[in-house]
Amino acid sequence: MLYSTTTPAQKRQRLREILVPGAGRQFPGTFTPLSAPLIEEKGFDGLYVSGAVLANELGLPDIGLTTLSEVAQRAGQIARLSNLPTLVDADTGFGEPMNVARTVQELEGAGLAGCHIEDQFNPKRCGHLDGKSVVDAETATKRIRAAAQARRDENFLLMARTDMRGSYSLDETIDRARMLVAAGADAIFPEALKDLEEFRTVCRALDVPVLANMTEFGKSELFTRRQLAEAGVALIIYPVTSLRSAMGAVERTLDALAADGTQASQVDQMMTRARLYEVVDYAGYSAFDDEVFTFDVP
Template identity: 40%
Template sequence: MHHPGTLIRDMLARGGAVPVPGCYDPLGALLIEQAGFQAAYMTGFSLASSYGKPDIGLLTMTDMVQQAARIAEAVSIPVIVDADTGYGGAANIAETVRAFEKAGIAGLHLEDQIMPKKCGAMAGKKLVPGEEMALRLRAARAGRKSSEFVIIGRTDAMTIYGLDEVIVRAKAMERAGADAVMVPSLSTPAELEAVAASVRIPVIYVAAETVRPSYTQQQLAQAGFAMALYPLSLIQTTFKAQQTMLRSMFDAGDTAHLVDGMAKFADVGRLVGVERAAAFDAQLNEPEEPTGS
């Protein structure tokens, strides 16, 4: 059986800004797979939001691993996860990697923020020195069982120190053995090109459609990005759709005028395996052929 990380490595090697949407639960991952995407991404902000909590390091490693395992079990496409800062020191980080890999995850990213961390789009972030981030990456490499498990280094330096420091940190992550680097908060074509050209390992773009300018897949590929993560696209779309529906229902007092905008009950059931479960149950309940004595 192939390691799921091999599929991610193949995508990164091919390049072309492969789009990978983010999700926070198995249903979202199933929808991503159904739409035809090659991989899914479990995003920390979205998972924290699904708990009704801000993404400020409140969720534990156990919280993240348990949900990642559910997501990986639900789909056949590989899953990348947000592992925040690794949830502790070197030994903790190695254990984090082992836990995610055992859960069937293809790879993870570690960031260079202090603990407790904050969502990359929030103000007030603080970073650890580059040497400490290098230690995190070395600990992650030492913790993985298979060399196919993908370890991605992420720097949040752009909004704090600017482009030059991003490039310094990206190069340091490459030297520390990261399989790829992930750089959020890039805004201009010049920034995109400079970061992508600064290292030899694959570079991953992080979309933030309602915060910074958006780029097409072709533009990102031409700039040199191997993959593009869309962490919040699904939750922000779902959030707005649910708000709109609930306001309309509240105003009308019922849902009679909203039915055309709803997914069919049978379609939801089919995606989550109702028909497969019924067929399995029917098969087990078929009378057995009598055997001769």
């Protein structure tokens, strides 16, 4: 009832334990706290909060318009409704190295288990779009050093994302990843790799866990969990899947409502009232009222 029974520190320790090369841990993305207990119920390993999804939920494109406060608040709301560890997208760290340091502490305070910080210029672009630009190695490593120095809980996972592959060779991408690890990154997120062999090559080249981004309509093929695990991937995210699924259903229902004058044709595709009540644990709150909070009015 209310929030998770697992503390943020325990979630961070759990993330460290499961983040093993070749484990292929699945972290579905969510844009709403309501999905968090559902993801946990289905047996997944953790939650992912995408910066693109948080921007889109606000009706904005993913070009660095969201603020640290918006991201920390929403990610914290999601994280506290599940016992699973939550990884959040911190974009470019929301500013210069000092801003990056504050970002890490704000996300720690919000109960997140870890974050990733990327090496794009700000304003950034979606990782699977063309026309991205990355900062120089010194700027990229300064961000990670600042984040590592600011971290208060040693188990808070500091992941570095590199967008080098969009404009540079795989070897140059690996060189950048190694620099980021040397600067203090605990794990690497190589965005927009071309194929399974590139994932395999990156995993072999690095001594830290590697993340695979399985976003729809992107640069990478939608590989299975087994394929990615066999390539050495430790963690797999599905950042926009739930948002796209939800918005697709919303659009179909609105079309039916406009065309038919009623939503009746779509009702069998909706979550029932009983199931929604189950997800939000109405029974637990009712039991609390009956057993703890009940009192007689004088």
